Amino acid sequence: MDDRNTTEIGLTGRRTLTVLWCAFLAASVATMLFFAFVDPSPVVALLRPTTAIPDPTMMYSLGFLFFFSVCALASGLTAWLLTP
């Protein structure tokens, strides 16, 4: 354990990563709650003839990415506005 040589990330890096990480946590919870109650398969079935949607995995992924970006936006703005 004596062998650390971690590259220190700067303040900006710290902020960005913290924002992304918190957004990831919140988005995971949101995705879980949302898809526990909403089944995306009817939507997939509805879209399937017109678009090349292979599987529900895409709906789950898009759902997560949607929540992730919204949460990242919120925590990013918060971090930015709280900057002295």
Add this chain to the structure above:
Amino acid sequence: MTVGAPPEESYYAAHQKVYPREVRGVFTRLRITAAWVLLGLFYGLPWLRWEGRQAILFDLPARQFHLFGLTLWPQDFVFLAWLLVIAALSLFFFTAVAGRLWCGYACPQTVWTEVFLWMERVTEGDRSRRMKLDAAPWSIAKLGRKALKQILWIGFALWTGFTFVGFFTPITDLASRLFAFSASSWETFWVLFYGFATYGNAGFLREQVCKYMCPYARFQSAMFDRDTLIITYDAARGEPRGGRRKGVDPASNGLGSCTDCTLCVQVCPTGIDIRQGLQYECIACAACIDACDSVMDHMGYPRGLIRYDTQHRLEHRSTRILRPRVLVYGMLLAVLIGGFVVALALRKPVGLDVLHDRNTLYRNLPSGEIENVYLLKIMNKDSRPHEFRVSLEPEEAATDGEGSNRHRLDPEEPKFLVPAGEVFNAAVRVRRRAWNDAADTDHEDSGADAETGLGAADEIHFVITAADDPGLTARAESRFFAPRD
């Protein structure tokens, strides 16, 4: 040796010039064992089979969660939430008893960082070698070592991402698809995403995650009190610190037990000096305990200058492990776990959802009857197939003379065979005579809308019962619509 002896004569001041070796000791062994067990579970579990399918699988497309013989559905979401509460409370409990045990032994951040550090050590050598290597000009050897490290890191990170996705999609299929380069773009995306996250967290950020990004690191102090076992330096025994020869009785030259070898600082993964007291950066990895114990052994002093202990005992006051906080956490935990087990055991392996046909509220049949159509979703959460009989629950206001229901199913008793662990969609028709026909007026028209003329609605209850097990039933409510007369 006197107090004022020049430092180069003292044993550990000299030793300090040599770059420290790896720590060895009880806690290091414990930590490595824990890491092996956890990594083994993570990388091994998705490959485990159980009754012909993957033992642990969050099957997203099918919306089922397989846990050995148990299949959980979105309807069982409460169990998952319950589990999370149990996990959180255990964290509280263990933190109250012995501080950041989680961080030192179980946190994925710690475990994966150790693996990445090990790979770095294997390819680039120990700390001094690496510092020399970094300072040296680029050469073939340097390039080779660096490249080898990156290959190991990236390979391991990708394997981690692959394993992670393997918890969500059958891992054997995923493996064959990935190696044939025919995985769906989303699967590839998630493998890369988690691979990248692993690399970033364990290879690049390391202890900075603990210092800057971890919520637990910030709030764990709220669960501490002066009776919590923490990693402490016994300042009363150690100070005043100073170098001395091996075997010298510290009392004879006015010193404490600390030889000021700074080994505890050198081994600390977060780079703090535990001798300055408990700091929030300390992840309780106990590396400093092992390091210090080895020094104490060498000097012939008793071990435990740095040890797990409570603030109270360090202040020579009485300390209790079993105190109200621990008892309350412990009791809550026991109740929650007990309740979880009982609820899981009592869980009915059958579920029923009823949807009213979306397109037509009702139909007037030539026979004078009114018909509604429903879609029944019958969930067989059991591990064997069942045939389910559908019926309507007897109605209180069954007033059409013969004591039977006002509503009836058509056909009378539909049966559906539902395979194990599947949802079966069944359309069923319900009929009843029109109101003017039925000549009874006590119907409730709760859902009726006089203005749109939509009609009255009766509550009806569907019941399904397994033909081979009358105890296996589920019930769901819906509405029967009829024109307003």
